[in-house]
Amino acid sequence: MTRSQKLALVVDDSKVQCKMLSELLEEENYHVVIANDGASGVKKYSEHQPDLVLMDINMPIMDGFEATRRIKKLSGAGTLAPIIFITSMDNEQSFIKSVEAGGDSILVRPFTPLVFKAKVKAMQRISDLVGQVKSLQQEQQDDAELAEKMMSNVIEARNFALDKIGVIKKAAAIFSGDIQLSALCPNGDINVLLGDFTGHGLRSSIGAIPVTETFRAMTKKGFSILDIVAQINRHMHTLLPGDLFFAASFARISEHEKSAYIFNAGLPDGYLFDQKASIKKQFTSTHPPLGILPQLLPDAQFEVVQVMHTDRIVFITDGIVEARNQAGEFFGYSRFEQAAINGITQKNLVVSVLDSLDDFCQNCEQEDDISLVEVPCSGWQKVKVTNKVTIPEGFTEEDNHFGTTPNLSPTWSYHLHLTGRLLKTVNPIPLVMSQINDIEGAGEHWQSLYTILTELFINALDHGVLELYSSLKDSAEGFTQYFNERTKRLDNLADNAVSALDNFVRIELQYFPLAHGGKMIINIKDSGQGFEILDVIKDNSIAMNDGLKLSGRGIELVNQLCDTLEYQEKGTLVTASYIWHDLISLE
Amino acid sequence: MANFNGIDFDVGVSNVLGDEALFKEILVMFYQDHYLDGDKLQSAIQEKDIDSVKHIVHTLKGVACSVGAIDLFEATKVFDLAVNDDKREDFDRLFSKLSPEINRVMKGIELLLDVS
Structure with missing residues (x-):
C-alpha cells in the first residue's frame, strides 16, 4: 500500500x-x-x-x-x-x-x-x-494547555506566601474561570482575593490577567481594599462583554492590628473560623458581582472584624456548594461547613473538603470550577514588632564624614493639602509613595516609610479631623462600631460644602540624602482640636505592656521605626524623622 | 462478445469497469457459490426454515443484480418481498418461477466458461 x-x-x-x-x-x-x-x-x-x-x-x-x-x-x-x-x-x-x-x-x-x-x-x-x-481541535487543545500553563504562571506562581495559604482549584475545563490571588501590602498586611468569572473555560478566564495586574500593582502601592475593589470593578465593567462578570471576595488581614477587612461581591458566604473550628463569623455578599455596574454602589463598604492569630478566613466559590451528585443534589453549605470543621480539627481543611466533595459527587462530571482559599490570620509579618521600644538607628558620625548633613536644605520637598470631600475620596499614601519612588527609585526601606505615613495620616484624619476616640476600638464590637462611625463622619465631611476648606490634613515631606542612606522629615498637620500628647503616649505604653489595649499600637510602631517623633501645636502637628542606611555599605 | 443466457453482459461488465476477463472470473465464482441455490431453497421451503429461505433469496438477489442477471434479479426481488412480508403461502408459486431462472443462468455460464 x-x-x-x-x-x-x-x-x-x-x-x-x-x-x-x-x-x-x-x-x-x-x-x-x-x-x-x-x-x-x-x-x-x-x-x-x-x-x-x-x-x-x-x-x-x-x-x-x-x-x-x-x-x-x-x-x-x-x-x-x-x-x-x-x-x-x-x-x-x-x-x-x-x-x-x-x-x-x-x-x-x-x-x-x-x-x-x-x-x-x-x-x-x-x-x-x-x-x-x-x-484543529487537537491543535486548539494543545494551544489552550500551553496558554493555561503560561497564564497560571503569570497569575498564581507570583502569589505571595502560597505555602501558607490553603488552596483548592479544580477547573471544569482546561481554563479555570476562578482566580486566587495574594499579595503583600507595604505595611506587612496581606491582601487575598478569590474570584469567579461567569461560566468556565477560556472565555471566562480572559479577565484574569487585568484583575491580577490591578490587584498586585495597587496592593504594592498601598491602596486600600475598597480602592482596589473599585478599580477592578471599573476595569471589569469596561473590559468584559456584557454577559460576563466577576464575583469575588477580598480580605485584607492586618496581623499587627489583629483585624481583617472583608468585601464580598457575589460569592457564597466567606467564613471566619477559630482555632477550635467554630464558625466565628460569616461574610455575606454585600454587593453585586464586579463588572456589572460602572461604579461600586455608593454605600459599598467592607466589613471589619477583630481576628485572633489562630483564626483563619475561608472563601469559597459556588462550584463547591453547587457541586452535584448522581441524584442531582447539591453539596450545599452544611456539608461544606462540616467538612471544613473536620478539616480544621484534623489540621487539613483542604484535604477534608476535597475528600468530602469526592465522596459526595463520586464520578459525576464537574459542572463548574471549584475553588477555595484558606488564609491564616497570622504568620505574615517578616519583622516582629516587640512591645519594647527600641532606639532607632539615627544619624551617625559617619554621615558627617561623607559630607552631607541633615542640617542643609532638602534636595526636594513635597506638599499635599487635602480638604473636605477629598479627605474621603482620596487616599494620599499611594500618591505620596509613588512620588517618592519616582524621584528616589524603589527600595526596601520605603516599606517602613509607608507604614509611618499611613499611621500618621490615619491618626490625623481619624483622631484630628474626624474626632474619633481610639478607645472605641478597645473591644471587638467597638472595632466595627468605630469603623461604622468613621464612615458616617467621612460622609458628613464630604457632604458639608460650607466648611469644606476648614477640614484638612496637610502632608509635607523633606528629603535629605546621606552618604549611605537618607533622611525623610515628615510633617503632618490636621485641622482637629488636638489632644493631650503626654497622656496618650503614656496610656499606650502602659496598655502595650499589659497587652490589653488594641488601639495606639500604630503610634508605638511608628515610634520604633522613626529616628524622632514629635507632637507639637497641641498634637495637631506631628513631625517624624525617618533615617535609613544602605546596609551593604555599612558592613 | 459472449452471449450468456439470462445475463446482460454489458451491465455486468460495466459493473467491473469494463474488465471482461475479471467479469468472467466473477461469473465462475457466482456459479460456484450459487449453482445449488435452487436445491437449497427448495429444501428450506419444505423444511419451513425461513431464515435459510430468507438468506438464500436475499443473497442471490444482490449477486444477480451485480452480475447483470436481470430476470433472475427480478424473480428474487419478488420472492424477497414475500419473505419480508412473511407470505409463506406464496413461496411454492414464487419458487416455481425462480427455479427456471436460476437454471437458465447457471446453464448459460456452464456452457461458455470452465466452472469445474
Whole structure:
C-alpha cells in the first residue's frame, strides 16, 4: 500500500460481491481488506483502522447492524469511522435501521459504478472534514494547555506566601474561570482575593490577567481594599462583554492590628473560623458581582472584624456548594461547613473538603470550577514588632564624614493639602509613595516609610479631623462600631460644602540624602482640636505592656521605626524623622 | 462478445469497469457459490426454515443484480418481498418461477466458461 493510498474494509458474506466492490474501490485508489461476516469485520476494523467501511446487512454470525454498532463504539466519539451500508433491501425499515446502528450512508442495489464512485467520494469528503476538525481541535487543545500553563504562571506562581495559604482549584475545563490571588501590602498586611468569572473555560478566564495586574500593582502601592475593589470593578465593567462578570471576595488581614477587612461581591458566604473550628463569623455578599455596574454602589463598604492569630478566613466559590451528585443534589453549605470543621480539627481543611466533595459527587462530571482559599490570620509579618521600644538607628558620625548633613536644605520637598470631600475620596499614601519612588527609585526601606505615613495620616484624619476616640476600638464590637462611625463622619465631611476648606490634613515631606542612606522629615498637620500628647503616649505604653489595649499600637510602631517623633501645636502637628542606611555599605 | 443466457453482459461488465476477463472470473465464482441455490431453497421451503429461505433469496438477489442477471434479479426481488412480508403461502408459486431462472443462468455460464 503506497502512502497516498487509503484503506477500505469490505464486509460481505458473498465472495462475488467482495470481488466486485474491491474492483471498484481499487479504481478509487483504495487498498482493500475483506471480511465475510460481521464478527470478523469488527475484528479487522480494529486491526486495520480503515478509512472507509462498506457493510452488507444480512450476514452469518453477526449482521451488519450489530457489526456497525460495535465498530462505532470502538472508534469512539472523536473519529468518524465512515461506514456505508450496501444493500439490496430497498425498504424504509432497513434505511432507518442503518442510520440507527450508526451507518453514515446507504447505497441500494442496483447502482452503477459512477454512483458508487460519487458516494465514496462524498463519504470521503465528510471523513476528511471530520479529520480536519479533529486535528484543529487537537491543535486548539494543545494551544489552550500551553496558554493555561503560561497564564497560571503569570497569575498564581507570583502569589505571595502560597505555602501558607490553603488552596483548592479544580477547573471544569482546561481554563479555570476562578482566580486566587495574594499579595503583600507595604505595611506587612496581606491582601487575598478569590474570584469567579461567569461560566468556565477560556472565555471566562480572559479577565484574569487585568484583575491580577490591578490587584498586585495597587496592593504594592498601598491602596486600600475598597480602592482596589473599585478599580477592578471599573476595569471589569469596561473590559468584559456584557454577559460576563466577576464575583469575588477580598480580605485584607492586618496581623499587627489583629483585624481583617472583608468585601464580598457575589460569592457564597466567606467564613471566619477559630482555632477550635467554630464558625466565628460569616461574610455575606454585600454587593453585586464586579463588572456589572460602572461604579461600586455608593454605600459599598467592607466589613471589619477583630481576628485572633489562630483564626483563619475561608472563601469559597459556588462550584463547591453547587457541586452535584448522581441524584442531582447539591453539596450545599452544611456539608461544606462540616467538612471544613473536620478539616480544621484534623489540621487539613483542604484535604477534608476535597475528600468530602469526592465522596459526595463520586464520578459525576464537574459542572463548574471549584475553588477555595484558606488564609491564616497570622504568620505574615517578616519583622516582629516587640512591645519594647527600641532606639532607632539615627544619624551617625559617619554621615558627617561623607559630607552631607541633615542640617542643609532638602534636595526636594513635597506638599499635599487635602480638604473636605477629598479627605474621603482620596487616599494620599499611594500618591505620596509613588512620588517618592519616582524621584528616589524603589527600595526596601520605603516599606517602613509607608507604614509611618499611613499611621500618621490615619491618626490625623481619624483622631484630628474626624474626632474619633481610639478607645472605641478597645473591644471587638467597638472595632466595627468605630469603623461604622468613621464612615458616617467621612460622609458628613464630604457632604458639608460650607466648611469644606476648614477640614484638612496637610502632608509635607523633606528629603535629605546621606552618604549611605537618607533622611525623610515628615510633617503632618490636621485641622482637629488636638489632644493631650503626654497622656496618650503614656496610656499606650502602659496598655502595650499589659497587652490589653488594641488601639495606639500604630503610634508605638511608628515610634520604633522613626529616628524622632514629635507632637507639637497641641498634637495637631506631628513631625517624624525617618533615617535609613544602605546596609551593604555599612558592613 | 459472449452471449450468456439470462445475463446482460454489458451491465455486468460495466459493473467491473469494463474488465471482461475479471467479469468472467466473477461469473465462475457466482456459479460456484450459487449453482445449488435452487436445491437449497427448495429444501428450506419444505423444511419451513425461513431464515435459510430468507438468506438464500436475499443473497442471490444482490449477486444477480451485480452480475447483470436481470430476470433472475427480478424473480428474487419478488420472492424477497414475500419473505419480508412473511407470505409463506406464496413461496411454492414464487419458487416455481425462480427455479427456471436460476437454471437458465447457471446453464448459460456452464456452457461458455470452465466452472469445474
